[in-house]
Amino acid sequence: MGLLALVAGGMVLLIIGYLLTNAWPAIQAGRLGGFFTDTKWQPGSQRDPRFGVVSMLTASFLVTFLAVALALPVGLACAIFHRFYAPPVLERWNRRMLELLIGVPAVVFGFWGLMVVVPLLIRLAPGTPGQSLLAGSIVLGFMILPIITLTSQAALQAVPAAQLQAAAGLGMGRARTIWCVVLPAAKGGIGTGVLLALARAIGETMAVVLVCGNIPQIPKSLFDPVRPITSTIALEMGYATASHKALLFCAGLILVLCTALLVGWISFRRADSDPGTGGA
C-alpha cells in the first residue's frame, strides 16, 4: 500500500526531473535573463529574440481563475438543486449527462467555442478579435463544470443522514439545513473538486489554444487575446529547433512549479483547517 502511494506521489518528481533535464540547456546558456521581467515572447525573431514568460504565466492563471469563478457557482448550485430539490430520477440523469460531458474531447470544446462562443463575443464587443481571455474562460469553465458539479454532488451525498435527521429534529428548514449543516460538512469535498478543476484548467491545452487568441500580452480587458503557457507549448513544440525547445520546456517547468506553489498552499491549508469531509 505504502509502495503504491510512493509510486503515485513520486510520479510527479519523475516528470519534473524530465522537464528539468530538457530545460537545462536554456538555463545553462543563461537565457533566463529576461524570463521573469520581459513581457515579450518572440523566440523565432532574427532581429530581436525575446523570451519573456510573464505575460503567458499571467494568462494561464487569469484564464484558470476566471473559469473557476464562472463554473463554481453554477456547479455548486446545480449540485444543491439535484441533491435537495429535484426528484431523484433527475439527479441520476443529470449525473449521466455530466459524466458524458467530461468525456467530450478538448478539441470538440475548443471548436464549439470557436464557432459559437467567439461569434457571440464579437457581437457583444464589435471590433475585437473574439478569440480572447473571456472566450477561453467560458470554454474552460464549461469544461470543468462537470468536475465541480459531480465532486460537489458526491460531497453533499457523503454528509451522513444522521446529521440531516438531527437538523430536522431541531426544527431546521431545508434551506437552513443546507446552509448551516450540509455546506460546512461538505466543504472539504467541494474543495477537492475545485482543486481538481483548477488543476485541470491550468493544464488544459487543446481547447484554450483554439479560443484564446494566443497573443503573448498582459490583457487590458476581458476581450483581449491572451496566450497561456500550455498554448505556447502546443503551438510551438512540434516546430521548435533545439534551443527554442529548451525554452519551451523551461516555460512548462515554470508553469508546473507555480502551480505547485498554489496547489501546495491550498492543500496544506486545507490539511490544517479541515481534516476531512466531516465523518465524525
Add this chain to the structure above:
Amino acid sequence: MSKLQFLRNLAALVSLTVASCGKKETGAVVVLTGSSTIAPVISDVAKRYEAANPGVRIEVQSGGSSRGIADALSGTADLGMASRALSADEAAKLTAHRIAADGVCVVVHRDNPVSELSREQLISIYTKKATNWKDFGGPDATIVVANKAEGRSTLEVFLHYLGLDNADVKADVVVGENLHVINSVVANPNTIGYVSIGTAASEAKGGTPIKLVSTGGVAATTENVANGTFPITRPLNIVEDALTSPAAKAFLDHLTSPAINDIIQKHFFVPVN
C-alpha cells in the same frame, strides 16, 4: 476493487504484454515521424505500399516538422517528414528529398469583397499601418490579423515573401494548424489569415465560407503553384540521415517516384517528381 479483481486485471495485462512480446516481427519496419501536413499523405501512400509489398510495415507518426528532423537524427525514426527547408546545421547531417510542393495563400471570408491584395498591401496590413477593410475596397470594419505560431513553415515562407521579421508583425490572433486559421476566418468574417493552398482550396470546395485571395496578381491555385507563377511556396520534404535501412531506402525511392502523384493530388498538393 477487490484483490481478486485486481489480480485478474493484472493477469490479463501481463498475458497480453507477454503475448505481444512473444510475437516477432517477420518483415522490415519503416518508421516515419514528423510534419502533421505530410503525415496524412504518407499514411495513404503507406497503405497502398504495404498491400503491394507484403512483409513490409510502414509506421507513420505525426508531431511536427522539427520532431521529424530530430527523430531522423536520433534514429528514433528511419525517415523524417518536414514541411520546411532544412536549416544550415540540419542540412549538414541530413538529406532532404522533395516529394511535393505546396503554396501558401491569403484567405478572407467569402462575404468580404476583397479578392486581390498586393505584396505592399499585405505588408501594411500585417504591420498594422492599414487597419480598416475599407482601405482595400472592403466593408468599414477593423481588420483582424491572424498570424501563425513561431516555427511553422507557412509563417516562415509568408514572412520571407513579405520581407518581414516576425517581431514586425502586429497580429490580433496567433493560430497553429491550417484549419484553425480557416475556422478563425469563418468565426470572425473580418479576419485575414494565410494557409496552405491545398487545405484552403479543398475546404472552399467543400462549402466552407472562405475565399482564396490572389497575391501579386496571381490567383491562388494549385495549377499556379505547379507552373511556378505563384509567389509563395514551400517544399514538402522527406529527410534521411546516412544510416537509412534498405527497406526505408526502398520506400523513399517509392515516395520520390511519380507512382504516388495521384495520392498527392488527392490531398491537394502539387507533385514535383
Add this chain to the structure above:
Amino acid sequence: MPSVSKPAARRASFRWLDRSFAVAGGMAALVSFGLFAWLIRDLVRLGMPRISWEFLTAEVADAGRSGGIGPVLVSSVLILVCCLGLAIPLGTGCALWLAEYARRGSVPARLVTGGVDLLASVPSIVFGLFGMVFFGQTLRMGFSILSGGLTLACMILPMLVRTTLSALEALPADLRPAAAGLGMTRSTTIAKVLLPAALPGIVIGVTLGIGRALSETAALIFTSGYSTRWPETLSDSGRALSVHIYDLALNVANGGPMASSSALVLLALILVVNSAAVTLSERWLLKRHQTS
C-alpha cells in the same frame, strides 16, 4: 430528503433562502443542461448522417475523410483497458494508504497528497512528451497502445486518488472500531467493510477517469501514436478516437463532418463504459448484501 423537506418551523429569512436556492439551483441546472444540449445538438446535426454499422467497423480510408473508424475504436478501448488496469489499483492503493495507514497530517502523507495534487496540474501535453521519453524510449515500449495507456494512467491517477480518498474519509468513523470489535484485522476491514462502503465514491472517480482518458488528445499523439492499422498486440501503435477527431478537425481538409461523427461515437462509447462500470459495481454490492 423527506426528513428535511417537512420542516417543523419556518423562519421568513430561511424561506426566502430556500426559494432562492431552488430558483438559483434550477437555473444552474438548466444552464448546464442547456449548454450540453446545444453542444450535442450541433454534434448530432453534423455527425449523425454518417453513423452506421459500416462506419463503426470499416477501416480508415483517405486520411479519415471516408471509410470508418474500426481500428481506431479498437485501439481506444485497448488504451483504456491498459490505463484503468494500472490506474485503478495504483489509485485505490494510494488512497487506502493515505486514509487508513498514514497518520493524517503527517509529513509523508502530506508529501504524497501534495505530489498527487501536483500531478493533476501537469499539462496534458507535458504528459505526452514525458510518456514518449519515459515509457516509449526508457522502458522501450515505443509508440504503442501500452505506452499510451500507461501515460494516461499517470494522468488520471490524481482524480482516482482524490475521489477515493474523499469517499473513504466520508465513511462514518465508528465503522473502524466496530469492525475491530468484531475481531476483524485491518486488511479484512478494508476489503470487507471500507472498500464496499466507499465503492460508490470510487466509481465516481473511475467514471471521471474514463471520460478524461477517452477524451485526451495531447498525451496520446506522442505515445500511442497515429497509426490506423488494426491493432494486433498492445505493442502496436494505435490511434485513439480523440487523436482521430483532432486530426480530422484541425489537420485534414474537409475532415470536419467525419470529426463530428467520430465525436458522437466517442460519446456513445463513454456512455456504454460508464454505465457498465456503474452497473457492475451496483450488481457487486447487491450480491454482497445477499450473501452476507
